[in-house]
Each structure stands twice: as C-alpha cells, then as structure tokens.
Amino acid sequence: MPTSLSASRRAVAATLLGAAILGTATACATSAPSTSATSNSTATASASASAQPSGHPLAAMTADQIAAKAATDFKTVSSVHITGKVADSGQVISFNLTVGRKNCKGEMGIKGEGTFSMVKIGKSLWIKPDDQFWKYAAGSSLTPAVSQILTGKYIKPTAKNSSLSPLGSFCSLSQFAASFGITTSGQANGLVKDGTTTIAGQPALRLKDTANEGFVYVTPSARPELLRLDAGRSGYLDFGGYNAPLRLTPPPASETLDGAKYGF
Numbered sequence: 115m116p117t118s119l120s121a122s123r124r125a126v127a128a129t130l131l132g133a134a135i136l137g138t139a140t141a142c143a144t145s146a147p148s149t150s151a152t153s154n155s156t157a158t159a160s161a162s163a164s165a166q167p168s169g170h171p172l173a174a175m176t177a178d179q180i181a182a183k184a185a186t187d188f189k190t191v192s193s194v195h196i197t198g199k200v201a202d203s204g205q206v207i208s209f210n211l212t213v214g215r216k217n218c219k220g221e222m223g224i225k226g227e228g229t230f231s232m233v234k235i236g237k238s239l240w241i242k243p244d245d246q247f248w249k250y251a252a253g254s255s256l257t258p259a260v261s262q263i264l265t266g267k268y269i270k271p272t273a274k275n276s277s278l279s280p281l282g283s284f285c286s287l288s289q290f291a292a293s294f295g296i297t298t299s300g301q302a303n304g305l306v307k308d309g310t311t312t313i314a315g316q317p318a319l320r321l322k323d324t325a326n327e328g329f330v331y332v333t334p335s336a337r338p339e340l341l342r343l344d345a346g347r348s349g350y351l352d353f354g355g356y357n358a359p360l361r362l363t364p365p366p367a368s369e370t371l372d373g374a375k376y377g378f
Contacts, residue, residue: 170319170334170335171334171335171336172319172334172335172336172338176305176307177305177306177307177308177321177322178304178305180305180307180319180321180332180338181305181321181330181332183337183338184330184332184338184339184340185291185340187337187338187339188287188290188291188339188340189287189288189291191287191356191357192214192215192357192360193212193213193214193215193287193355193356193357193358193359193360194212194213194287194353194354194355194356194357195211195212195213195353195354195355195358196209196210196211196212196213196290196351196352196353197209197210197211197351197352198349198350198351198352199349199350200348200349201347201348201349202349205224205225205227206224206225207222207223207224207225207349208222208223208224208225208229209221209222209223210222211232211284211285212355212358212360213284213285213286213287213290214285214287214360215286215287215288216234216236216285216286217234217235217236217285217360217362218232218233218234218284218285218360219231219232219233219234219360219362220232222281223247224247224250227246227247227250228243228244228245228246228247228248228249228250229243229244229246229247230242230243230244230247231268232281232282232285233268233362233364233365234282234285235362235364238270238364239270239271239278239279239281239282239285240268240269240270240364240365240370241268241269241271241278241281242266242267242268242269242365242369243264243269245261245265248261248264248265263371264371264376266369267369267370267371268365268369268370268371269370269371269373269376269378270370270371270372270373271373271378272372272373272374272378277378278373278378304323304324304325305321305322305323305324305330306321306322306324307319307320307321307322308320308321308322308329310334311331313331313341313342313352314341314352314354316333316341317333317334318331318332318333318334318341318342319331319332319333319334319338326345327346328343328344328345328346329342329343329344330342330343330344331343331344339353339356340353341353341354
C-alpha cells in the first residue's frame with residue numbers, strides 16, 4: 115500500500131483552497147461588479163436602500179473610517195461564523211466555518227469536487243475529506259486499498275511543510291482581518307456611503323467601493339460589525355454569530371490518522 119498520495123494533485127487542492135479563501139476578503143472588498151452571479155448573496159439583502167440616516171453612532175464618520183473601525187474591531191472578537199462562495203481559477207469554493215482567534219471548525223469544499231471537515235485547536239489541525247474530495251485531491255493514487263483506510267477518517271498533518279498547512283492558517287481572525295483590503299489606519303480606501311439595507315434581518319450600512327463597485331456592509335452601531343463583503347462575480351462572505359462560545363474537542367483517536375504516513 116502506498117504511504118503517500120499524489121503530491122502534485124494534493125498540493126494543488128490544498129494551495130487552491132488555502133490561498134483562495136485567504137484572498138477572498140480582499141476580492142470582496144475591492145473587486146468585481148456586484149451585478150453578478152452571487153444570487154445567494156444579494157437575495158437576502160433588502161431590495162430597496164434608504165437614505166443614509168443621521169442618528170446612528172457612525173453618522174459623523176466617513177465610509178473609509180467606518181470600514182477601518184469595523185476591520186479593527188473584528189480582530190478583537192472571540193469568534194465569528196463565516197459563510198460564502200468564492201470563484202477562483204474557474205472553480206467555486208464554498209465554506210461554512212466558525213473561526214476563533216486561533217481555532218476553528220466547519221466545512222469547506224470545491225463545487226463538483228467534494229468537501230471536507232476541518233478542526234483546528236491551537237497548533238493542531240485535523241482534516242476529514244469526503245470520498246469525492248479524496249478522488250479530486252489524490253487522483254490515481256487513491257487505490258481501493260488506500261480509500262478503505264482513509265474513508266471517514268481525519269488526517270492530522272505532522273510535517274512542517276505539509277500541503278495542508280495553508281488551510282489551518284485560515285483559522286485566525288487576525289490573519290483573516292488582514293486580508294480584507296481595508297486599512298485599519300483610517301486612510302482613504304475609496305469607499306463612499308451608499309444608504310442602508312437589511313442583511314439577514316439586521317439593519318446595515320452599505321459602503322460602496324467606487325473604483326470596483328464592491329460593497330461592504332456593517333451594522334450602524336458604535337462598534338460596527340461586518341455583515342457582508344460582496345465582490346459580485348468574485349464571490350461574497352457573510353458574517354454572523356459574533357462572540358458565540360466556540361467549544362472544540364479533538365476528533366477521537368480511533369478516527370484519526372497520522373498525516374506523516376500519507377505524505378502530509
């Protein structure tokens with residue numbers, strides 16, 4: 115039985131998912147037009163936007179200042195639930211993750227190529243792909259004998275240069291916030307106020323990127339929370355469940371495989 119899977123396909127899968135998702139926030143803040151195929155994103159927003167109210171705590175701030183404050187405050191929360199879809203290199207990457215300061219749990223995947231579950235606690239990472247994703251990532255190296263061993267199991271990467279490491283790096287609020295494409299210094303970003311709407315039942319200020327027609331949605335509160343980053347065809351990210359308890363436990367040893375034995 116082989117002790118390693120196809121390095122090239124495996125690296126492509128891990129790099130694509132890790133790099134694309136870490137770069138999504140930048141795209142959503144500053145990228146493609148929102149007259150887009152992201153119908154899941156726009157459908158939940160109110161169809162009509164009203165004039166910018168003057169009575170909320172952020173009324174005296176510019177759009178750039180509001181976005182910078184939201185990005186800064188984001189780094190201080192204990193956890194947030196993030197969902198979205200990202201178009202990258204002709205593929206659609208989806209994810210549903212709860213991310214803490216150094217931990218996370220949830221699911222990610224590539225449309226038509228399967229999904230995988232992920233748990234990260236401190237420096238320890240566990241990945242459990244479904245059968246379809248294993249076929250995508252491993253290619254012809256996924257023999258029936260190897261598949262029988264891997265199916266339903268978590269892989270715990272142990273190599274310092276594991277191809278799965280980029281996925282674990284996503285489980286950090288500070289790293290994620292750094293990829294927003296929104297400066298936290300209050301410097302101009304080219305955003306303008308664009309009225310109000312409703313996101314998932316919550317009132318939201320809509321901030322428009324005048325250069326790329328992306329949109330940033332935040333709550334009209336003294337500590338504005340990011341609700342959505344919308345980059346049209348490039349994808350969107352939705353945020354919710356701020357500061358909810360994030361209780362994580364390692365997968366059972368009986369369901370965990372040593373990644374070193376399989377080239378991870």
